[in-house]
Amino acid sequence: MIYLDYNATTPCDKRVVEAMLPFFQEKFGNPSSLYYLGQEAKNAIEETRERIARFIGARKEEIIFTSGGTEANNLAIRGTIEALKKKGNHLITSSIEHHSVLKVFQSLEKEGFEVTYLPVNDAGQLDPDTLQKSIRPSTILISIMQANNETGVIEPIKELASLAQTKGIVFHTDAVQTMGKIPIKVKDLGVSLLSASAHKFYGPKGIGFLYLRKGTPLSPQIRGGEHERRKRAGTENVPAIVGMGKATEIAAGEMEAETKKVETLRNTLEEGLLSTIPEIEVVSQKAPRLFNTSLILVKDVEGESMLLNLDFEGIEVSSGSACTSGSLEPSHVLLACGYPHEIAHGSIRFSLGKFNTAEEINQVLEVFPKIVEKLRKISPFGKSEVH
Amino acid sequence: MYSEKVLDHFRNPRNVGKIENPDGVGKVGNPVCGDVMVMYLKIKEDVIEDARFETFGCGAAIATSSMATELIKGKTIEEARQISNNAVAEALDGLPPVKMHCSVLAEEGIKAAIEDYLQKKKEQ
Ligand code: FES
Numbered sequence: 347m348i349y350l351d352y353n354a355t356t357p358c359d360k361r362v363v364e365a366m367l368p369f370f371q372e373k374f375g376n377p378s379s380l381y382y383l384g385q386e387a388k389n390a391i392e393e394t395r396e397r398i399a400r401f402i403g404a405r406k407e408e409i410i411f412t413s414g415g416t417e418a419n420n421l422a423i424r425g426t427i428e429a430l431k432k433k434g435n436h437l438i439t440s441s442i443e444h445h446s447v448l449k450v451f452q453s454l455e456k457e458g459f460e461v462t463y464l465p466v467n468d469a470g471q472l473d474p475d476t477l478q479k480s481i482r483p484s485t486i487l488i489s490i491m492q493a494n495n496e497t498g499v500i501e502p503i504k505e506l507a508s509l510a511q512t513k514g515i516v517f518h519t520d521a522v523q524t525m526g527k528i529p530i531k532v533k534d535l536g537v538s539l540l541s542a543s544a545h546k547f548y549g550p551k552g553i554g555f556l557y558l559r560k561g562t563p564l565s566p567q568i569r570g571g572e573h574e575r576r577k578r579a580g581t582e583n584v585p586a587i588v589g590m591g592k593a594t595e596i597a598a599g600e601m602e603a604e605t606k607k608v609e610t611l612r613n614t615l616e617e618g619l620l621s622t623i624p625e626i627e628v629v630s631q632k633a634p635r636l637f638n639t640s641l642i643l644v645k646d647v648e649g650e651s652m653l654l655n656l657d658f659e660g661i662e663v664s665s666g667s668a669c670t671s672g673s674l675e676p677s678h679v680l681l682a683c684g685y686p687h688e689i690a691h692g693s694i695r696f697s698l699g700k701f702n703t704a705e706e707i708n709q710v711l712e713v714f715p716k717i718v719e720k721l722r723k724i725s726p727f728g729k730s731e732v733h
Numbered sequence: 734m735y736s737e738k739v740l741d742h743f744r745n746p747r748n749v750g751k752i753e754n755p756d757g758v759g760k761v762g763n764p765v766c767g768d769v770m771v772m773y774l775k776i777k778e779d780v781i782e783d784a785r786f787e788t789f790g791c792g793a794a795i796a797t798s799s800m801a802t803e804l805i806k807g808k809t810i811e812e813a814r815q816i817s818n819n820a821v822a823e824a825l826d827g828l829p830p831v832k833m834h835c836s837v838l839a840e841e842g843i844k845a846a847i848e849d850y851l852q853k854k855k856e857q
Contacts, residue, residue, distance in 0.1 A: 648768065650791040654743065668766040669791035672831060676767075687767050691789075724749050724795060726760070726771040726787035 348661045348706045352546075352699035353495050353523060353639060358589065359548040365592035366550065369585040377582050378571065387584045394591030398555060401594050402540070403531035410556045410574045411587055415522040415543030416446040418556040419489075421567050421578065422518045422539040423450045426487050427459070429563035430516065434484030440464045440472055440501075441682040442494050447520055448678070451489075464490075468684045469633040470499040478509050485513070491520040492535075493528075496666055496679045496695060497630045498639025500524070507536035516562060522546055522554075526597040527605070527636060538562045544586065548700070549593030553586035604700045609637035611707050612698050616640050618711040623718050625728075629683070629693075638699060641666075643685070644692040644718055646727035652694050655717040661710055666693040735792060736826035742796035747803055748785045756853070759845025765834045768794050772801070772842035776850050779810050786842065793832035797821050801839035810847050816840065 349357070369390065375383030377391055391411070399406045412418040427437070439451050441463045451461045462480045466472055472490060481488075488510045493500045503519050510517035518539035521530060526547025532540055539562065543554035558564055558577065570579030616628050619642060629641040644652065649667025656663055664670070666677025668691060676690035696710070722728055735743070752773040759772045768790030775783035784802040788795050801821050805813040818836035822828045828836060 646789065648790050648794075651743070651795060654740075654792045658744065667791070669768070669794075669835075674766045674831070674834075691767060724746060724787060725789045726769055727789055 348702075348709060350661060350663050350696045350698055350702065350706075350710070353498075353695070353697035354664060355545050355551065356548045356699055357701065358545075358550055359593060359596055361596060362549055362589045362592045366585040366589040369588050373584075375584075377584060378573070387582075390591075391582050391584055391587045394587050394594070397591045397594050397598075401530070401598050402525075402557060403533050404557050405560065407575065408532075408558055408560055410558055410577045411582060412541075412554050412556055412578060413552055413583070414554040415444075415520070415541055415546070418541030418543070418554045419444070419446040419518075419520055419522075420450055421556055421564070422541055423447065423454075423487065423489055424567050425564040425577075426516050426518070426539070426562075427454065428565035428567075430486040434482075434486040436460045436462070436482045436484040436486065438462045438464065438477065438480050438485060438488040440466065440490050442466055442470060442497075442679045443489070443491050444495060444520060444522065447489055447491065460484075466682050469630045470494060470497045470679065470683045471630075471633055472501050472506065474502060474505040474509060477506055481509065481513055481515065485515050487516050487518065489518040489520070491523070492530075492540075493521075493523040493636050494679060495523050496639075496677055496693075497633075497641050497683070498523075498636035498697075499630045500528070500634045500636065503535050503537065511536050523636060526593065526601065527638065529601075532557055532559070539564075544590035544593055547593050547597055550586045550589040553583055553590050555590070600700075605637050608698050608700060608702065611702055611704060612638055612640055612696075614704070615696060615698075615707050615710060616642075618707070619714065622711065622715045626718075629680070638697055640696045640698075642694050642696070643680075643689055644694060645689070646725045647692050647718060647721040649691060649693050651721050652692075652714075652717060655721070656694075656710075656714065659709075659713045659717075661713070664695050664697075666695065667691050734829050735796075736828075738800075738825045739793060739796040739828065742799040742825065743792045746786075746795055746799040748783075748799065748806075750785050750787065752783060752785050755846075757846040757848075757850030759842050759847070759849055761838055761841040761845050763790065763794070763834065763838050766791070768835070768838060770794065770798050770838045770842045772798075772846040774805075774846045774850060776810065781805050781808055781810065781813055784846075788838075790838065791832070791835060793828050793835035794838055796825055797828075797836040797839040798842065800824050801843055805843055810850065813843055814847055816843060 525542035649665030
């Protein structure tokens with residue numbers, strides 16, 4: 347099997363699993379318990395907190411553990427708004443956010459908040475000037491993702507956040523696709539809130555965190571005990587937290603070397619596909635992009651049919667086609683970049699990771715052009731008579 | 734999520750392509766997701782001698798197009814017109830609920846091609 351869907355999820359690093367194992371049966375204590383077993387678990391999660399804080403240039407007490415990226419995004423947005431709603435009712439986000447951000451804003455609109463969805467240019471980038479013009483005296487929160495999961499485009503968070511900072515507006519960034527992939531320093535970025543998820547960087551599923559800059563108001567969304575400095579109640583998922591700590595430690599040591607390796611593979615893949623398949627396009631190829639992501643548009647062919655054919659060959663990827671979405675709507679990200687529905691239909695995303703090899707990429711270059719050729723034969727498009 | 738039969742017809746679609754000088758052509762689009770199918774028919778004395786298709790769409794769209802051509806070959810146009818999208822889906826051992834709309838493309842493709850044939854016949 348050739349797995350090329352690392353933006354969806356990653357396998358756990360072996361060392362992560364090993365670090366987690368003792369916390370299921372031996373060191374199983376509840377971190378809230380005062381006796382030894384509890385304190386042992388408490389120390390383990392505090393060690394992770396420290397490690398993550400160091401990795402992103404934050405303080406230990408600024409890290410809140412959550413059940414993953416979706417919860418971190420929900421907490422960041424709803425928690426800020428609940429705390430600040432007396433100050434205003436205008437919110438700003440972008441049209442290319444992940445659904446765990448977009449759907450929250452959509453529900454807030456129904457509750458009476460005004461939301462501005464910033465457009466992107468055709469390369470999927472946000473423009474700081476556009477943000478500046480959208481800010482109102484009543485704006486209380488701005489939420490913009492650091493890198494897009496579909497295109498891999500990295501947004502100019504530093505510039506965007508500095509606009510918020512000068513006006514004293516809370517700025518949140520969804521860093522689910524960047525944590526563990528590119529260096530993150532929260533002070534440098536100038537954000538008040540940052541969300542991340544462990545399973546996108548070789549940690550376990552079901553765990554993530556929210557960075558909350560000291561002094562930023564936030565109302566908890568899950569209430570109960572005194573956990574996480576009263577910002578998120580619930581007994582801590584100790585094994586997963588330990589796993590996320592290990593994944594962070596590994597990223598800190600190995601990220602740079604991996605980036606080089608994976609980027610080379612990604613570029614080989616793109617160059618190979620562009621030179622063998624006519625009428626394809628790499629989305630946002632010239633924009634600053636994550637080193638592992640390649641979103642390809644194939645003319646006259648539908649995405650799910652490519653995805654299934656690749657699956658027959660043991661190659662696992664994803665697509666932004668309407669036919670694969672469950673809601674039968676094409677990728678909102680491609681539409682926001684200005685691509686028409688038919689073109690968004692033919693999208694296929696390769697996202698690579700540290701376990702991929704050059705042989706695997708060669709295998710893809712071997713089979714994918716044949717798949718496209720076969721499907722183009724079935725397609726009524728691209729043949730002048732029928733158009 | 735797809736049945737063996739769907740995967741088989743998707744992997745090895747039957748009757749792909751055009752027919753030279755067809756007696757009926759139906760081009761239909763799927764309003765739900767934007768996919769397109771073209772059905773070509775060769776008809777002699779109101780019996781469908783040959784059927785071919787071209788489809789731009791998902792796995793289910795390609796498989797139902799393929800199955801539809803199989804089902805109508807050798808049938809009279811009256812019989813072919815009776816074939817519903819459910820019948821095409823059933824012949825494939827069913828489709829996931831979210832993919833049922835894809836089979837509508839096949840039913841409409843058949844009907845549109847027969848309509849085209851009847852229209853041409855009238856004009857002659
Ligand atoms: S034709 Fe688009 S979902 Fe089947």
